[in-house]
Structure formats: C-alpha cells, structure tokens
Amino acid sequence: MVAGTALAAGGTQDWRKTGSANKKLEKLVEALPVASNIMIEMGERYKNLYWAAKLEKWEFAEYQAEEMEELIVKLKVTHPELRRTADEFLGGVYPRLPKAIKTRNWEKFTVAFEEMRTECMACHGKNEHGFITLPIPKKASSPVLDME
Numbered sequence: 001m002v003a004g005t006a007l008a009a010g011g012t013q014d015w016r017k018t019g020s021a022n023k024k025l026e027k028l029v030e031a032l033p034v035a036s037n038i039m040i041e042m043g044e045r046y047k048n049l050y051w052a053a054k055l056e057k058w059e060f061a062e063y064q065a066e067e068m069e070e071l072i073v074k075l076k077v078t079h080p081e082l083r084r085t086a087d088e089f090l091g092g093v094y095p096r097l098p099k100a101i102k103t104r105n106w107e108k109f110t111v112a113f114e115e116m117r118t119e120c121m122a123c124h125g126k127n128e129h130g131f132i133t134l135p136i137p138k139k140a141s142s143p144v145l146d147m148e
C-alpha cells in the first residue's frame, strides 16, 4: 500500500496502471468531457437533425433526436451545475420533438425544431453563454446526408 502510494505520486508514473484507487478516481473526474466537448457534438447533431428531416430521412432524424437527448443526460451527469437548466430543456423539448418527427410531416417538424432551437439558446442564456446563438442550419456535415 505504501509502495503504491509512492508510485502514484511519481510524475512519470502511469496513473492508470500504478495509481491508487483514489488517484485513479481523481484522474477520471479530470478526464470527463467539458461542456463544450458535448456541445460541439450537439451542434453537429442539431444540423444533421434539421437536414435529415428536410431530406425526408426520418429515421436518421429520429436517431439524431435520441442521441441529443442522451447528450443532455450525459451533460447532467458530468456537470451537476447544469442539471436544473438541462431538465428545463428536456421538459420543454421532449417528448414533443420525437413525436413531431414520427408524424413525418415537415410543417409539424419545423414547429418542434423551432421550439427546440429557442430552448437551446434559452439554456445558453441561463448559463452565461447567451452569445452562443443557433441559426437555422444551411447545411449538415454527416456523410449519411451526403450534401456536398
């Protein structure tokens, strides 16, 4: 035990192999994605969602909406300080967005998408990032949509 602790303290040691359980836990917490890591993916899915619906790839749109919900759940776990506003977002967007996608109706989808877009930006505003605004996406990057 003493030897383990001494090893973990060494700067060149690999904490994954020689760190104490506590050190490993501490490092794992440090290695959690920061909010902007999660949000970069969210931004990609936001664009893919819109264009999947526009191109009538409804199953892909459904999948994007599910993954976006999971990203918010991940945000809640990794960033407890965002839990309250994340729940407000989920309550304001889900399950309305997946329901609208299920209708396979562009008009209904755009209403739900607009509600979501507003809620995304509302959460940014509530968390001192109101300058992060989200226009309607002009294109999407997923190879599945093949828009180039």
Ligand code: HEC
Pocket (backbone or CB within 6 Å): 034, 035, 036, 037, 039, 040, 042, 043, 046, 068, 072, 075, 082, 085, 086, 087, 089, 116, 119, 120, 121, 123, 124, 127, 129, 132, 134
């Ligand atoms: C729970 C609150 C919350 C919700 C909901 C939320 N965001 Fe964010 N978002 C943030 C925060 C906080 C940041 C700034 C992250 C940071 O500084 O670490 C951010 C940043 C971003 C960024 C900029 C990322 C970068 O670093 O360039 C994008 C893009 C983004 N969000 C997209 C979205 C989209 C799209 C939605 C809705 C589908 C959304 N966000 C919903 C809290 C939220």
